[in-house]
Amino acid sequence: MQLIDPIIARTLVPSPAMASAGAPAAHAPAPAAAADEPAAGDLPRRPVRGWTPTDVTAWESVRRSSVLGTLDAARGVREEHPGQALSDAQRAVLGGFLSREYGLPEETVARDLERVRMYVGGPGGGGGFGGIALGHEIYLANEQTLERILSWQGRRFLAHELGHVMQWRASRDGEEPGDDLRRTRRFLGNYVAGFVVDDRWRPGAVPRGMTRWVAARLPGTERDRRPLMREIHGAHHMEVRAEQVAQRFRAGTMPQRPATDAARGALEVTPGTNPQRQEQGQGRSAGAAG
Numbered sequence: 608m609q610l611i612d613p614i615i616a617r618t619l620v621p622s623p624a625m626a627s628a629g630a631p632a633a634h635a636p637a638p639a640a641a642a643d644e645p646a647a648g649d650l651p652r653r654p655v656r657g658w659t660p661t662d663v664t665a666w667e668s669v670r671r672s673s674v675l676g677t678l679d680a681a682r683g684v685r686e687e688h689p690g691q692a693l694s695d696a697q698r699a700v701l702g703g704f705l706s707r708e709y710g711l712p713e714e715t716v717a718r719d720l721e722r723v724r725m726y727v728g729g730p731g732g733g734g735g736f737g738g739i740a741l742g743h744e745i746y747l748a749n750e751q752t753l754e755r756i757l758s759w760q761g762r763r764f765l766a767h768e769l770g771h772v773m774q775w776r777a778s779r780d781g782e783e784p785g786d787d788l789r790r791t792r793r794f795l796g797n798y799v800a801g802f803v804v805d806d807r808w809r810p811g812a813v814p815r816g817m818t819r820w821v822a823a824r825l826p827g828t829e830r831d832r833r834p835l836m837r838e839i840h841g842a843h844h845m846e847v848r849a850e851q852v853a854q855r856f857r858a859g860t861m862p863q864r865p866a867t868d869a870a871r872g873a874l875e876v877t878p879g880t881n882p883q884r885q886e887q888g889q890g891r892s893a894g895a896a897g
């Protein structure tokens with residue numbers, strides 16, 4: 608559902624699995640295609656022209672602030688304003704990547720990315736949370752956060768929130784068109800349940816998780832919020848997954864320095880240990896990709 612994405616970068620404590628998952632991606636073989644034009648299975652290694660949409664508009668959500676806005680979403684309260692869409696470049700670059708990462712058909716992902724709309728306030732308002740994704744709607748705390756998520760520098764943030772859109776799509780229930788609301792309710796149920804029962808919904812999980820969530824957002828609890836957020840970001844299976852994928856996207860879109868990487872590899876690798884190192888690296892990489 609949501610993340611304090613400005614905070615996640617500072618508070619997320621990578622698990623050993625995350626650390627090992629990130630390392631191979633950062634030193635992946637150089638793509639053969641030109642850096643500017645993403646090819647199939649490839650990511651651009653430099654800022655993409657037209658990444659940020661032109662005329663970014665901070666549409667105010669009509670849903671209520673913070674958790675009440677999330678409840679509005681679960682009740683089916685609809686947005687009245689058009690919302691800010693993704694750019695063609697963002698959809699083109701992220702579509703294939705998210706499809707592969709989340710195991711969803713490319714056409715489905717492309718259709719979902721076309722429908723993504725961003726708002727400020729609403730469920731994303733109330734302080735603390737940088738971004739919240741509910742179905743196709745992504746809520747940002749304010750206009751500055753909106754501008755950041757749409758910038759090239761904010762692409763990890765964007766990939767993270769779009770990961771929640773993919774998780775929403777993958778939520779059970781609502782297999783037919785028009786079942787978006789049921790899917791949102793299931794997504795929220797899965798998310799809130801993840802607070803208290805790791806990865807499975809159980810009776811009682813929603814009220815328990817909701818109570819903790821609301822308690823962490825009460826006025827005056829700013830100082831106490833960090834430990835809970837760290838716990839969520841480090842332990843909530845949906846957040847961990849969304850962040851792992853987002854980190855891989857950032858790593859895959861970082862400029863490459865072949866000479867530096869080659870020099871580092873030459874220093875690290877000693878004769879006799881190289882094959883084993885390679886096997887381990889490949890194993891971790893394959894595990895992370897799955």
Ligand SMILES: [Zn+2]
Nearest residue numbers: 609610846849
């Ligand atoms: Zn998140």
